[in-house]
Amino acid sequence: MFAISLMNGLVMGVIYALAALGVSLVVGIMNVVNFAHGELYILAGYFSYLFASALGVNFVLAMVIAVGLVFFLGLLIEYLLIRPTYGNDMYSLILTFILSIVLQNAYLLIFGPYPNKPPLWVQGATDVFGLFLYGNQRLAALAAGAALIAVIFVIIKKTWFGRIIRAASQDREMAELNGVNTTRLNMLSFGLGCALAAAAGVILAPVFPVTPTAGVPVALTAFVVVVLGGMGSLWGCVVGGLTLGLVENFGAAFISSGYKNVFGFMILILVLLVRPSGLFGRAKI
Amino acid sequence: MKLNRRIVTGAVALLLLCSSAWAQGVIKVGIVGPRTGAAAATGQAFDEGIKLATEYVNSKGGVLGKKLEVVFEDTAAVDKAASGFERLVTRDMVVMVLGESQSSSALAEIEVANRLKIPFVVAEAWADDITAKNYPYVFRAGPSNSGVVSQSIAKWVQFEKFKKVFIIAENTDWGIGIGKLTENAMAKAGVQFESMITERNSQDHYVELTKIKAYKPDAILAYIYGVGLHYFVAQAGETGVSPKAVILDGAGPPSLWPDYWKNVGDYGNLECFASSMHEKVELTDLAKYFRESYVKTFGKAPTDYKSRSIFDAILIAADAINRAKSTDPTKLIDALEKTNLKTTRGMAKFGMEKGSPRYHQWDPPMLVIQWQKKQQVVLYPPEAATGKLMR
Incomplete structure (x- = not known):
């Protein structure tokens, strides 16, 4: 039981971290909470299902197209809905909340209420060290998720674009004074945040089929991870995601599976009591 | 001033009368069920069943010589259930409410049915407490836990x-x-x-x-x-x-x-x-009719048996209204208690055993x-x- 809880906790943790990275990026740079994050995750899942299953496109290409489309949709959302609200965080919050409801109902109309999933990348299950059987698609999702997180870290820490992002998230005015076009940066960052939601969606849709409302728990978990790890901290997302995944799985294994979601909130409350800014958050002076 | 008030009152009364369902030659029944949210598939199944049932009932002369009309209220979230139910009764003036598939929602709705004294025939919410409370206005024509x-x-x-x-x-x-x-x-x-x-x-x-x-x-x-x-x-x-x-x-x-x-x-x-449904086994000739009509209307075979559950509930409601010869709730309750109707899932007949969940309960065969x-x-x-x- 310990081994499967550990393994599953790590897998779910990476999945949670991936879903939360986009939220963290947008919060960190723009101070915007995107309530439609889960719905964009679902949209990518639907796109990959549509291209791969309905149109017969190669599943890798289908995933790339899905992420690309959601990225462009993110740019459009920023331009049309978020940009006019700069200076008032509450407006963007309300707008993205409305957007999430509109998207949920649009999915219901277009795709229907039944779950949909793109084809599996790999079939079957693997015997892990003779201890338990583990689904190959989950292992593939774990590998893809970990690789994607690593790529994001390299982009943020090692590239010129990453430096600009970090600079703007630390001191927006100073970045502007140094010639950073923060309006364009906001647009790109929002698009990137949406693309990260989409990447999580296409990686996970073969494991967890998408439905019109399946984005709600995804977004909720992502917000919990972001708050747990510290607003805007990428390391916080990874550590927060893994903590949440492990706590949920060990709680379900050794206490009760009926309270799986409660464990996550309990650990969140405990962390916030000790460190109100989250595990890796910067305390405001 | 008095004359003006009379004219206004008269005009409002006339408007209400003209706009009422009765004047339009229809009798309305309400349906509650999840059309959105995680259980939206049930809403789709209900929609399909409603279409077939209203066509069937109206092709047989309707209810009390009028057309049967269905108003569907989305009760996807438990907090919407009671208010949705109440809206059907107070705003849409339905004579009876049917449906529901989520026990938590139904448990909230039976309290409203009892308070407003409106007959409620639950179709697909299974919790025993729904009928175990022995409310006189609550029936269930569907499986119980x-x-x-x-x-x-x-x-x-x-x-x-x-x-x-x-x-x-x-x-x-x-x-x-x-x-x-x-x-x-x-x-x-x-x-x-x-x-x-x-x-x-x-x-x-x-x-x-x-x-x-x-x-x-x-x-x-x-x-x-x-x-x-x-x-x-x-x-x-x-x-x-x-x-x-x-x-x-x-x-x-x-x-x-x-x-x-x-x-x-x-x-x-x-x-x-x-x-309660198999792709080939049919219990009654009405079940056969339902399958044929479903295929003809929707171009596919029925899968979610909840489409048939709501079909049966509407037939039970129409039968009770016709036998009661009235839309008075007390007379409808009396008629529902005497139901002995062939449905797609067999003969519907409600239990009268008080003090147990079998009261006002009909369990179709599973x-x-x-x-x-x-x-x-x-x-x-x-x-x-x-x-x-x-x-």
Whole structure:
């Protein structure tokens, strides 16, 4: 039981971290909470299902197209809905909340209420060290998720674009004074945040089929991870995601599976009591 | 001034009279059910059943010589259920309310039905408490937790001579209630069992399945509704729990949803499910009519049996209104209590045994069916069986 809880906790943790990275990026740079994050995750899942299953496109290409489309949709959302609200965080919050409801109902109309999933990348299950059987698609999702997180870290820490992002998230005015076009940066960052939601969606849709409302728990978990790890901290997302995944799985294994979601909130409350800014958050002076 | 007031009052009264359903030559019944949210598939099934039922009733002369009209209120969230129900009665002036598939919503709605004194025929919410409260205005023309467990699931477990079963139930009014009843039934039948509650919205069941695997059950009685059931079946296959242990989907419809096979793949083979509908077995000629009309109207075969449940509920309501010769709630209650109507699922007749969930309850017969190479094979009851359990 310990081994499967550990393994599953790590897998779910990476999945949670991936879903939360986009939220963290947008919060960190723009101070915007995107309530439609889960719905964009679902949209990518639907796109990959549509291209791969309905149109017969190669599943890798289908995933790339899905992420690309959601990225462009993110740019459009920023331009049309978020940009006019700069200076008032509450407006963007309300707008993205409305957007999430509109998207949920649009999915219901277009795709229907039944779950949909793109084809599996790999079939079957693997015997892990003779201890338990583990689904190959989950292992593939774990590998893809970990690789994607690593790529994001390299982009943020090692590239010129990453430096600009970090600079703007630390001191927006100073970045502007140094010639950073923060309006364009906001647009790109929002698009990137949406693309990260989409990447999580296409990686996970073969494991967890998408439905019109399946984005709600995804977004909720992502917000919990972001708050747990510290607003805007990428390391916080990874550590927060893994903590949440492990706590949920060990709680379900050794206490009760009926309270799986409660464990996550309990650990969140405990962390916030000790460190109100989250595990890796910067305390405001 | 007085004259003006009279004119205004008269005009308002006239407007109300003209706009009333009665004046339009229609009698309205309300339907409650989830059209959005996680259980929206039920709303779609209800929509299909409503279309066929209203066409059927109106083609036979309607109700009290008027057209039957249905108003559907979305009660996807429990907090919307009571207000949605009340809106149907106060705004839409329906004479009766039917439907619902979520026990938590129905439990909120029966309180409104009782307060507003409006007949409510529940179609697909299974919690025993719905009829156990013995409210005079509340009826159920559909499965109840105790009926499904005692008449189908417990008997099937004994019929198949299972020695050990594992009960897993979602943490909802329906899941907890039916899980507890199953535990009692297994204890009474001398079947060894273990049970577990699972989070309703959980996508991941690996840890739970590891516990189940360690118990080595012959069968798993899974009370998980919706896409959660798909996750459970697929993950049970991945972890090697099934088909060694036979899974029984205690609700039914999710195993029949259009994307079931796409979502669970080959792991769906040999899964069993409880259902009041089979792709070939029909209990009455009305069931045959329903299937033919459904195919003709929607261009596909019916899968979610809830479309047929709401069809039956509408027929029961129309029959009661016609026999009552009135839309007075007291007369409707009296007529409903005397219901003896052929429906797609057999003869509908409500129990009158006070002090138990059988009061105002009609349990349609349920089948236990197994997927065998994507074919539905009836396993239980023996008189309807079309094959034997495969493992």
